[in-house]
Amino acid sequence: MSNIEWILLIITGFFLILLFRYIQLKKQIRNLADQVKELNCGNSEQMLDISLIDKDLERLAGILNQYNIRQRHAIASVLRNEEYLKESVANISHDLRTPLTVILGHLQLLQKENLESSQAQRIKTILGKAEKMKELVETFYDLSILEEQQTVPEKETFNISNLLINLITENAVALEKKNILPEINLPDYSIYVYSDRNMLERILQNLLTNAIKYSAGIIKITLLQKEDSGIIFTIENPIHDNFEIDCNRLFDRFYTGDKSRHDGSTGLGLAVVKGLVEILGGSIAAKIQSNRLSIILEL
Template sequence: MSGIKLLLILVIAVLIVVLLKYVQIKRQIRNLSKQMTDLTTGKSEKMLNISLVDKDIEQLAAVLNQYNEKQRQSIASTLRHEMYLKESIVNISHDLRTPLTVILGHLQLLKKENLSAGQKQRIETIFNKAERMKELIQTFYDLSVIDAKEVTPVREDFNLTNLLINLITENAPALEAKGISPVIGLPDYSVYLHSDYGMVERIFQNLIINAIRYSSGSIKIDLKQGKEKSAIFIIENPIDSKVEIEPNRLFERFYTGDKSRHNSGTGVGLAVVKLLTDKLGGNVFAKIENDTLTISLEIK
C-alpha cells in the first residue's frame, strides 16, 4: 500500500513539474509573440531574447533573429537605393533644365524669323514638345521631393533678388509664348536671405510656372524684405472665371481647379511649395478676389 502511495506521489510530482514547464513554455511563447509583434510594428528594434528554458524554442528564436537581421539589411539596402534614386532624379532634372531653357529660348527666336509656313509649324511643334519635356522633368523632381521623408534645409546667405531675376529670365520663353509681360516690383536694394538656396529656388520656380500656366492675361510679381530678415514674395495672376478653384485646397497633393486638365497641370507643384515652405519655417497662403489668384509667401 505504501508503494502505491509513493508511486502516486511521484506521478503527482512529475505532473506538477510538467505543468510548471508547460506554463513557462506558454509564457515564453507569448513573450516571443509580443516581441515579434513589436518588431513588425516598429515599436522595438531589439533582437529576440533567446535565453529560454526550452532548447527547441531557443533555436526557433535564433532562426527568427537571423531572419529579422536579413530583413533589416534588405530594408536598409532598399532605403539607400531609394535615396540614391531620388538624389539622381533631383540632379538630373536640374542638369536637364538648363539646356532645355537654352533650346526653348533659341526656338522662340527662330519663331520670329522669316520662315515658311511649314518651317514655322515644325518649330512650333518642337517648341511645344520641349516645353512639355521641361514640365515632365519638373514633375519628376517634385514627386521625388514630396515622397521624401527627410528633407533637411542647408542654409546659406544669398541674393534673393538675383535668384528671382534669373528665374524670370529662364521662364521668358514660356511667358512670351503666352504673350505675358510680367509686372515686377522690386525694392531699390537687393533682398538677401539666409535659407536653403535650392529649396527657395524650387518654391519660386513652381509659383512662377503655376502663374504662367493658369494666367488668363498677365502676371504681377512683388518681392520685398520683411521683418526680422524674412522675405515676402507675392505673385498675382488673373484666372478664367469659368475655372472653379478652391484657394484653401490649392496646396493639396494632386489638386487642380481645372478639371479638364487642358493646362497639363499635375497638382504637385504647389504641394511642393507648401512642403518646402514649412520646412523653411515660412508661411504661404492663397486667395481669390475679382477673378485674380494671389499667392503670398513669407520665408523667415
C-alpha cells in the same frame, strides 16, 4: 504516510511543476511578443532570443528570425535600387539640360529669320514643346536633389522685394498671353531676408507659374514683413469651376486638381516648393474661399 497522502503529494507536486512551467512559458511568450513588436516598430535590429524552455517555441522564434533576415535583405535591395534610381534621374535630368538649352537657343534664333508663315508656325510649336520639356527636366532634377536629403541652403541677406518684382517682369509675356494683369501689394520700403536666394527664387517662380497656369482671372500678389523680420508671401487667384482642388493634397507629388489633365501638368511644381520651403525652415499652406485659391508662404 498513507497511500492516499502519497498520491495527493505527487499530484500536488506535478501540479506545481506544471504551474511553474506554464508561468515560465507565458513569460517567454510575452517577452517574444515584445521583441517582435520592437522589430516591427523599428526600435530594434536584434535577432529574437531562441534560448527558450519550449522546443516548439524555439522553432517558432527561429522561423521568425529567418523571416526577419529575408526582410532585411529585401529592404536593403529596395533601398539600393531606390538610391540608384534617384541618382539616375538626377544624372539624366542634369545631362538633358544642356542640349535642351542649345535647342531652345537655336529655335529662338530661327524665329528671327525671314520664314514663311507655315515655317514660323512649326518653329513656334516646336519651341513651345521644347520649353515644356525643359520645365519638366528642371522639375525632375529639383525633385532628385530634394530626395538626396543632403541639400544645404546657402544663406545670405538679399532684397526679396526686388527679386519678386524681377520675377513678375520676367513672366510678363506669360501673363500677357492669358490677359492677366497682376495686382501687386508691396510695402513702400524694401524687404530683406536672410535665406537661400536660389531656393527662394525657385519657390516664388513655381508659385507664380502655377497661378498663371490655373488662374481664371486677376492674380493678387502680397508681400509683408513680419515683426520677427520674417516674411509672409501670399499669391491668390480665382479657379475654374471644373477644378476640384483638395488643399490637403495640393503639395503632394503628381497631384493635380485638373481631372482632365489637358494642361499637361505633372503635379510636381508645388511638391518641389514644399520640399524647398521645408529645407529653409518655413511653412506653406493653401486654402480656398469663395472660389479663390490662396497659397500662403511664411519664412
